[in-house]
Amino acid sequence: MLYPKTIARLIEELCSLPGVGPKTAQRLAFHLLREKPERVEALAAAMLEAKQRIFSCGVCQNLTDVEPCLLCADPARDRSSILVVEEPKDVLALERTGEYRGSYHVLHGVISPMDGIGPGALRIGELLERLKDGGVKEVILATNPDVEGEATALYMARLIRPLGVRTTRIARGIPVGGDLDYADEVTLARALEGRREVG
Amino acid sequence: MPLYRTEGICLRSYELKEADRIVVLLTRDQGKVRAVAKGVRRPGSRLAGSLLPFTHSRLLLHRGRELDKVVQCEAVFGFRALREELERMAAASYLAELADGFLGEKDPNAGLFPSFLASLHLLAGHPDLRHALVLVQGLLLASLGYRPELDICVHCGADLEEGREAVVYHPGEGGVLCGRCGSERKGRGTMTISRGAWQTLRRLWATDPGRLTMLRPGKAVRGEMETLLRATMIHRLERRPKTLDFLDLVLRESE
Structure with missing residues (x-):
């Protein structure tokens, strides 16, 4: 490569980030080199601090810097219900709705047979541990409605139901603000199945 | 023409x-095609439902330099059972991984699409999934041109002797070995199958795909056929399919 070794290494490291190809890595590297030293130091320090201080909550497995995490420590949360999500970002999405007041469990992935990811790679054992004391009345499976998410939900339901805990799946169908005319057949079929009485 | 219409089945997505x-x-009609589906991960996407894995769809695609682009898509058959029943989903994932692994891009194979579609119908609707799995692996090998030689010794060309209790099969050589060649190669990548399994395999590849469900091997013979077909798949693919561990896990747990 024509670049000095230090720049080449920076580009190579940036290239290892998800969604960053060689061209983007090159653009980011030159942006960093043009920035003031204190800006770059702040960025590097933030990355290091996050890596050193963030860990998985011992209860819900969400990312946190305190043990237990703020949601698990909140006495106002309903501990009889656990909402299971794929990733930490899904907790944020659900919290933004302001509709759910129970607790969470983050799996950190989904079963993806074609990628060789089986149930053993997820935090399913930790969830089953939480169900042992009998305080949980409902587990809501909120994995994505794609093949991997469905497989994960089906597999977990199979493990949870014998424990006598109510196991539910989030609804699927027409999105709010959507147009029936533009909905595909699979979504429409699901929406019809999940219809509810009005009024 | 940059735009073209075709029918397709989604094998997987990234x-x-x-x-x-x-x-x-x-x-x-185009073989395996990789295409970009814009915005399908957004809740309101018009393409999302028709591009779920294992869905048979009618497609309008725009030819690109490296990747094509999905312009329109309409589901023909959704194969819901393959997404809503864990064992069937695992079996369809295995079949999709095999097809994805065996096929090069845009290398048309006229017989493969109808055979793959028939296989998905078998996996979705057959009351005995293990039985269906044997049939679809046989169909896939046949439509890819990988059907093992079962009539003559693949090493010396001799007819297989009648009346033998067991037959030696060599996945690497792509077929059966006669008594002499089989003894010489014993333990060197060979496997032995019963006469019943050998005969049922011959019938599997001689039967019209539409009448395959008439073939009903017993549990022991089916187990031998499964082992042989898997060994052949692994040899042809040059690796163990990633989906096999999960498939075995859910099949074991469902028993």
């Missing part, structure tokens, strides 16, 4: 950027 996916499609 996330791309914020809301897109790359879908790997088995098409009726």
